[in-house]
Amino acid sequence: xxxxxxxxxxxxxxxxxxxxxxxxxxxxxxxxxxxxxxxxxxxxxxxxxxxxxxxxxxxxxxxxxxxxxxxxxxxxxxxxxxxxxxxxxxxxxxxxxxxxxxxxxxxxxxxxxxxxxxxxxxxxxxxxxxxxxxxxxxxxxxxxxxxxxxxxxxxxxxxxxxxxxxxxxxxxxxxxxxxxxxxxxxxxxxxxxx
Amino acid sequence: xxxxxxxxxxxxxxxxxxxxxxxxxxxxxxxxxxxxxxxxxxxxxxxxxxxxxxxxxxxxxxxxxxxxxxxxxxxxxxxxxxxxxxxxxxxxxxxxxxxxxxxxxxxxxxxxxxxxxxxxxxxxxxxxxxxxxxxxxxxxxxxxxxxxxxxxxxxxxxxxxxxxxxxxxxxxxxxxxxxxxxxxxxxxxxxxxxxxxxxxxxxxxxxxxxxxxxxxxxxxxxxxxxxxxxxxxxxxxxxxxxxxxxxxxxxxxxxxxxxxxxxxxxxxxxxxxxxxxxxxxxxxxxxxxxxxxxxxxxxxxx
Numbered sequence: 001x002x003x004x005x006x007x008x009x010x011x012x013x014x015x016x017x018x019x020x021x022x023x024x025x026x027x028x029x030x031x032x033x034x035x036x037x038x039x040x041x042x043x044x045x046x047x048x049x050x051x052x053x054x055x056x057x058x059x060x061x062x063x064x065x066x067x068x069x070x071x072x073x074x075x076x077x078x079x080x081x082x083x084x085x086x087x088x089x090x091x092x093x094x095x096x097x098x099x100x101x102x103x104x105x106x107x108x109x110x111x112x113x114x115x116x117x118x119x120x121x122x123x124x125x126x127x128x129x130x131x132x133x134x135x136x137x138x139x140x141x142x143x144x145x146x147x148x149x150x151x152x153x154x155x156x157x158x159x160x161x162x163x164x165x166x167x168x169x170x171x172x173x174x175x176x177x178x179x180x181x182x183x184x185x186x187x188x189x190x191x192x193x194x
Numbered sequence: 195x196x197x198x199x200x201x202x203x204x205x206x207x208x209x210x211x212x213x214x215x216x217x218x219x220x221x222x223x224x225x226x227x228x229x230x231x232x233x234x235x236x237x238x239x240x241x242x243x244x245x246x247x248x249x250x251x252x253x254x255x256x257x258x259x260x261x262x263x264x265x266x267x268x269x270x271x272x273x274x275x276x277x278x279x280x281x282x283x284x285x286x287x288x289x290x291x292x293x294x295x296x297x298x299x300x301x302x303x304x305x306x307x308x309x310x311x312x313x314x315x316x317x318x319x320x321x322x323x324x325x326x327x328x329x330x331x332x333x334x335x336x337x338x339x340x341x342x343x344x345x346x347x348x349x350x351x352x353x354x355x356x357x358x359x360x361x362x363x364x365x366x367x368x369x370x371x372x373x374x375x376x377x378x379x380x381x382x383x384x385x386x387x388x389x390x391x392x393x394x395x396x397x398x399x400x401x402x403x404x405x406x407x408x409x410x411x412x413x414x415x416x417x418x419x420x421x422x423x424x425x426x427x428x429x430x431x432x433x434x435x436x437x438x439x440x441x442x443x444x445x446x447x448x449x450x451x452x453x454x455x456x457x458x459x460x461x462x463x464x465x466x467x468x469x470x471x472x473x474x475x476x477x478x479x480x481x482x483x484x485x486x487x488x489x490x491x492x493x494x495x496x
Contacts, residue, residue, distance in 0.1 A: 010458050011221040011242060013214075038458060039465075054218050055242040055278055062240070062458055087218070100237070100277060113277060119301035120324050122211045123204040141214050142279065142301070180214050 002031025006046035009036035010062035012054020016179035024187035040067035048191045053086030060101045076106045082171045083190035089173035107168040108150030115145035130156040132185045138176035207324035216347035216410045226250045226437040230275035239450030243279040246272040251355030252438030261309040263291040286495035287313020296325040304328045307494035308354045320344030332365045334372040335391030351492040352415015357479030359422040362415050366429045376402040418476045420456030427460035442477030
């Protein structure tokens with residue numbers, strides 16, 4: 001039996017996460033089956049879970065409406081790994097300072113949406129991430145930042161003095177898009193090198 | 195702890211950043227809006243982005259005359275109103291409208307045949323912009339020519355402002371069928387196809403090898419109901435643009451929400467049945483077959 005990986009697929013950058021999980025699993029000699037999570041009932045079977053980027057307002061609305069939200073909370077409560085990127089990070093945080101997003105509180109951190117500006121301010125850069133051997137090619141797209149972390153939250157990366165990657169127990173959150181990088185480094189870190 | 199990265203290393207407006215933005219819209223609904231009030235309704239309904247324009251396609255169609263970029267002041271108001279991305283439409287080949295939209299902070303520019311084309315020979319050189327572009331296409335050759343010019347997203351042209359999904363389906367099927375045909379071709383045949391359709395050979399190869407367009411592909415033009423949106427997802431689209439379909443409906447709030455949910459549940463008939471039930475009448479609509487040739491928008495800018 002291999003691992004079952006879920007990618008929250010209500011909206012956003014789904015297939016790239018599936019590819020990155022498969023690459024990370026192959027690197028670690030693990031067999032993995034990726035399932036799209038668009039309704040309730042899928043998450044309870046998953047060993048690991050990714051919540052991708054997209055629009056946090058849309059993703060937050062659809063995971064609550066579809067009954068997926070409580071299942072993600074149980075997944076994390078059981079100590080199983082979750083990687084939440086960009087909009088996923090916003091939904092997974094404790095507080096987004098925005099009533100349009102209903103946060104799940106899986107990462108003890110406050111975040112600020114679109115902290116780096118509009119699309120014209122989006123950028124690529126190379127980023128040092130705690131736990132990654134090489135600088136990571138990070139794409140920031142209308143990216144959020146972490147403004148405040150609780151005790152027990154490890155800061156994995158900063159950019160220009162802003163926190164952009166954190167770990168809180170089984171949950172890794174990034175403000176950038178590791179699934180666009182063509183490198184599985186962050187997926188390795190979140191799922192296979194805990 | 196990591197070190198702050200040198201700010202000079204930041205790369206803006208790269209293909210990855212532009213196409214990446216387009217990918218974040220996947221599985222979502224982009225809604226046409228003309229003012230901040232409609233923008234608020236769209237965001238509350240769960241839209242992934244709004245398209246700010248001066249009039250929705252059905253009204254542009256009714257009114258006739260020259261259709262242009264929206265007033266920048268109105269677009270700014272919409273940008274202030276919502277937290278989701280704001281897109282704006284420029285005329286085909288109208289580099290200056292596109293520059294103005296980029297300057298005021300629009301997140302994506304739609305070089306759109308729904309507005310009156312400014313240039314009947316050339317599209318905008320989109321690679322020179324930091325903002326990503328979306329362009330319409332009716333077939334694969336057209337799509338690849340736009341991608342070669344720098345488009346980060348392709349949408350079907352459909353037949354805007356009609357509420358008749360027929361042409362969007364036709365374009366999407368056409369693109370998919372041509373990709374399947376390319377997959378069965380030898381490399382010489384692909385090169386010949388590329389020449390015939392004025393598409394770069396490298397892009398033709400890439401599309402044939404991956405079995406899909408190199409950028410995301412949305413549906414647009416004539417989508418009026420949740421079932422229409424689900425149909426376009428069924429045909430392999432990555433997401434949906436809705437124009438007059440929502441604000442031409444009896445209850446725009448309910449229709450907007452229903453279309454967002456239908457895109458998510460496109461392959462689940464039971465959920466779709468629930469979503470479509472009791473949302474009130476859709477926009478009145480106009481069958482494509484009844485449109486005289488000169489009123490069709492999809493043939494503009496090939």
